[in-house]
Amino acid sequence: MAWFGRGGSREVREVRRPPQLTTSAASTAVRDETSRSAVPAAVRAASEWSWRTVLIVIGVAVVVAVLVWLKTVVVPVLVATLLASLLAPLTGWLHVRLRFPRVLAVLTTLVGVIAVVSGLVTLAGSSIVDGFPALRDQAIAGFDDALAWLSTGPLRLDEATLSGWVDELQQQLSTNSDAIISGALSLTSSAGHIAAGALIALFCLFFFLLEGRAIWSWVVGLFPRVARARVDGAGLRSWISLGSYARTQILVAFVDGIGIGLFAWLLGVPLPIPLGILVFVGAFIPIIGALITGSVAVAVALVDGGLLTAVLMLVAVLFVQQVEGNLLQPLLMSHALRLHPVAVLLAVATGTLVGGIVGALFAVPFIAVTNTAIKYLNGKDPIPDRLKGEFEELTKRWQQA
Numbered sequence: 001m002a003w004f005g006r007g008g009s010r011e012v013r014e015v016r017r018p019p020q021l022t023t024s025a026a027s028t029a030v031r032d033e034t035s036r037s038a039v040p041a042a043v044r045a046a047s048e049w050s051w052r053t054v055l056i057v058i059g060v061a062v063v064v065a066v067l068v069w070l071k072t073v074v075v076p077v078l079v080a081t082l083l084a085s086l087l088a089p090l091t092g093w094l095h096v097r098l099r100f101p102r103v104l105a106v107l108t109t110l111v112g113v114i115a116v117v118s119g120l121v122t123l124a125g126s127s128i129v130d131g132f133p134a135l136r137d138q139a140i141a142g143f144d145d146a147l148a149w150l151s152t153g154p155l156r157l158d159e160a161t162l163s164g165w166v167d168e169l170q171q172q173l174s175t176n177s178d179a180i181i182s183g184a185l186s187l188t189s190s191a192g193h194i195a196a197g198a199l200i201a202l203f204c205l206f207f208f209l210l211e212g213r214a215i216w217s218w219v220v221g222l223f224p225r226v227a228r229a230r231v232d233g234a235g236l237r238s239w240i241s242l243g244s245y246a247r248t249q250i251l252v253a254f255v256d257g258i259g260i261g262l263f264a265w266l267l268g269v270p271l272p273i274p275l276g277i278l279v280f281v282g283a284f285i286p287i288i289g290a291l292i293t294g295s296v297a298v299a300v301a302l303v304d305g306g307l308l309t310a311v312l313m314l315v316a317v318l319f320v321q322q323v324e325g326n327l328l329q330p331l332l333m334s335h336a337l338r339l340h341p342v343a344v345l346l347a348v349a350t351g352t353l354v355g356g357i358v359g360a361l362f363a364v365p366f367i368a369v370t371n372t373a374i375k376y377l378n379g380k381d382p383i384p385d386r387l388k389g390e391f392e393e394l395t396k397r398w399q400q401a
Helices: 022-039 040-070 073-097 104-153 159-175 176-221 224-265 271-280 289-305 307-337 341-377 385-400
Strands: 004-006 007-013
Touching: 007 073, 040 073, 040 341, 073 104, 073 341, 104 176, 104 271, 159 289, 176 224, 224 271, 224 289, 224 307, 224 341, 224 385, 289 307
Parallel strands: none
Antiparallel strands: 004 007
16 A cells, blocks of 8 residues: 555555566466577467368368268269259249249259250160271271281381280280179179169259258258358358359360260261260360360271371360360350369369369369358358349348247
């Protein structure tokens, strides 16, 4: 206490002293301060970033490992989600414009898609059955011509050496017959998994088209109340981006398939329809899919028509790829994905490394959806004007829930 007098009056003021530290606490504080001053701030920041990054990488790795382990269920659900984003506008058009009941609109959409896919498979299968015998004979003749060139060409390999190589190849096939049989059995098992996955995908697709909004509302309801509106907005914006990607990729794949199939038909290459369908399917893997499947067309042209036809087919494949890469991709895909081509290429490479063909197929839409959601949460990708009324109504509903 301290007493101060002013004008005959007394004023009491309390002098507050800082709390006294014990000897051990004071020494500990001194040591902590000394150790912090001994480590530069940049090193401390780097260490904090490092352990957080390691934890994030471990968490992502665990999630990816679980998804790969459950791929028999996860992949069909992802396929159904991608197809639902593509077919939802058609179902909505049948329901709103043509006054179809919701269930009938969904069934009509599914039956139409199954009919189109079945027709393409039947057309490709019949073309392969009709053209494969002649192509097989030409391949055998080409193999014999290659052996003759090896013996009479610049290499001058004698017939004994070539015969030894052929005999060794046959012996290897005979020795590894068990492995071939086991591979065939595993293929049968994979076919069973594919059939089960197709049923799961069809079942999920039906309910995604019928009750997709209700299913998503249930998912949003799992989040805290204060975050539901933002999660719902991010999901809605990501759904729009996914649908744009699916429709754009369909158009790009259609142009690739028609272009390469048409050039194969003009050059007289056998099996132009199956080759076009193969390129159409392969084009769903951006950048490298159509190029790999187009190389199959070049190989068929080499077997059937020789080196000149193969070169012309290669020029045609490269021409179609240039039209896609320099015209369609910048005009369409950049708006749908808003991703740099380098990001697309790295996503495809990473997806292929992690999940094979399935990973390559879903890598780009996953990156696009994630990018859209993050941009929306940061306020850089707002809801389109045509959906603002619906979103505001849903926001009020979440706030009142």
